[in-house]
Amino acid sequence: MTVxxxxxxxxxxxxxxxxxxxxxxxxxxxxxxxxxxxxxDGRQAAVFLDRTGRLYAVGNRDPFxxxxxxxRGLIGSSQGRPFVASPxxxxxxxxxxxxxxxxxxxxxxxxxxxxxxxAA
Numbered sequence: 001m002t003v004x005x006x007x008x009x010x011x012x013x014x015x016x017x018x019x020x021x022x023x024x025x026x027x028x029x030x031x032x033x034x035x036x037x038x039x040x041d042g043r044q045a046a047v048f049l050d051r052t053g054r055l056y057a058v059g060n061r062d063p064f065x066x067x068x069x070x071x072r073g074l075i076g077s078s079q080g081r082p083f084v085a086s087p088x089x090x091x092x093x094x095x096x097x098x099x100x101x102x103x104x105x106x107x108x109x110x111x112x113x114x115x116x117x118x119a120a
Contacts, residue, residue: 008117014045014057015112023047026115029055034071034084036060045111046071048095050082056095059109062086063100070108 012029013020016039023037029049037045037060044060048071060068065088073084075095083092083101092101093108100106 010115011118012047012055013114013116014039014047015114016040020114020116022116023057025118032075034073034075036068036071043109044068044071045109046073046084047113048075048084050075054082055113055115056082056084057111057113058084058093058095058098061108062088062091063106063108064089064091 010026012023012026014023021039024035029035031049031051034046034048037047039045045057046060047057049055058070060070062069067088069087070084072087075082075084077083078101082095084095085092091103094101098108098110
């Protein structure tokens with residue numbers, strides 16, 4: 001009798017104060033779309049998987065409106081820089097630096113993101 005090898009789930013994790021926080025399984029993410037994650041301190045992060053397979057994470061709160069909506073924004077690129085556009089007022093936030101591309105006085109938090117096998 002042969003036994004099929006077990007599948008190991010790959011998890012998406014964010015770095016929070018030198019510790020990794022598991023958000024979800026990578027398989028649950030859709031390229032080009034974001035997911036919102038409730039963090040242990042009550043804040044939210046918006047996590048994105050782009051169409052090339054790269055992961056990004058920024059704060060989910062839109063600094064212009066205060067609404068937690070960036071995870072629902074559209075991702076794209078401008079001059080080679082990946083961004084998310086807020087679904088409300090359409091300001092674009094750089095997914096690597098968090099800087100607002102439309103008003104330099106605003107920015108969102110960014111998080112280091114990694115994938116890791118699910119712990120047994």
